[in-house]
Amino acid sequence: MSYLSRLCLALAAVASLTVGAPAQAERLKDLASIGGVRQNQLVGYGLVVGLDGSGDQTTQTPFTVQSIINMLGNLGVTLPPGQSLQLKNVAAVMVTASLPPFARPGQQIDVTVSSMGNARSLKGGTLVMTPLKGADGQIYAMAQGSLAVSGASGSAGGAKVTVNHLSAGRIPGGATVERAVASPVGQGDSVFVELNEADFGTAQNVVDAINRVTPGAAQAIDGRQIQVLAPEDPNRRVAFLGRLENLDVTPAVQAAKVIVNSRTGSVVMNQKVALQNCAVAHGSLTVTVNNEQQVSQPNPLSGGQTAVTNKGSVDIKQDGGTLFNIKAGTNLADVVKALNAVGANPLELIAILQAMKASGALRAELEVI
Structure with missing residues (x-):
């Protein structure tokens, strides 16, 4: 069989797999963003007052x-030199916010307030x-207002109960x-998706979807960025981008990946994960360490002293592991059943x-987070 024939058979096999597992179309705004349209982070240092004795220990x-x-x-208040302040109702905080794109002076944004010192509560x-x-x-916003803290706490007789977090809160529209901030959308007659x-693969699908609506307007720069010809008039450009964001695009099938969270023990895998034939022996090893204290009493009239001795023992127990033969799985249901x-x-x-x-039995990328 010639090289061309083998190549055609391989392409036919890939096409049959793609048809067998079609991907669902999504809106372009869910897959991409417009270059230049971004948020900007803001930060500030301030004081929270009016606390009920739960502020910083000065x-x-x-x-x-x-x-x-x-x-x-x-x-305009001047304190005498060397004055020692003992305040309980004030806390030093960091204030953070995200400035949305195209924000204009006078608009209000939410802020998050977090304690810096040892304040017990900002409620x-x-x-x-x-x-x-x-x-x-540069200063881009001014924040002020009453905090909304979702937590609560109570204490009595040495016992204390705390619900949620009391050292941080939010000010809606604060x-x-x-x-x-200038947010230029595109350069000249082009915008970038x-x-x-x-x-x-997804970049090429985006180019095809845009060119079906406006032929020849889009071209891929690389695997992430697509250049699109757009009207230079601001009003027409906004309308054009609005139509662009609502185009249906079928994303390419993602690579097989298994995500493992080593802290919580969570394991998540996508649909393309596959297994090759392998054998797995699973058993458990238990190590038990005991420490028993014993009192050694001297004989009467011997002049000795009572002593405490430690008697330790170590027990190792290993359960017999069974050898499992895991068959090759080509879909997620077979992989889950095998595991x-x-x-x-x-x-x-x-x-x-x-x-x-x-x-080499797991045909997927393994990522530990």
């Missing part, structure tokens, strides 16, 4: 006292006017935008998957 957080003195000085507090700066050091995840036959818990399954990957 002896351990000197920056809180310094901030209070500076704030009072700006308000019931009010954030004093705090400037929020961007990465360039910051007012003072400076706009940037995929959320780089994939050459369930082993009878391992999630943490043990992580070790088995890693061993399968090392032996």
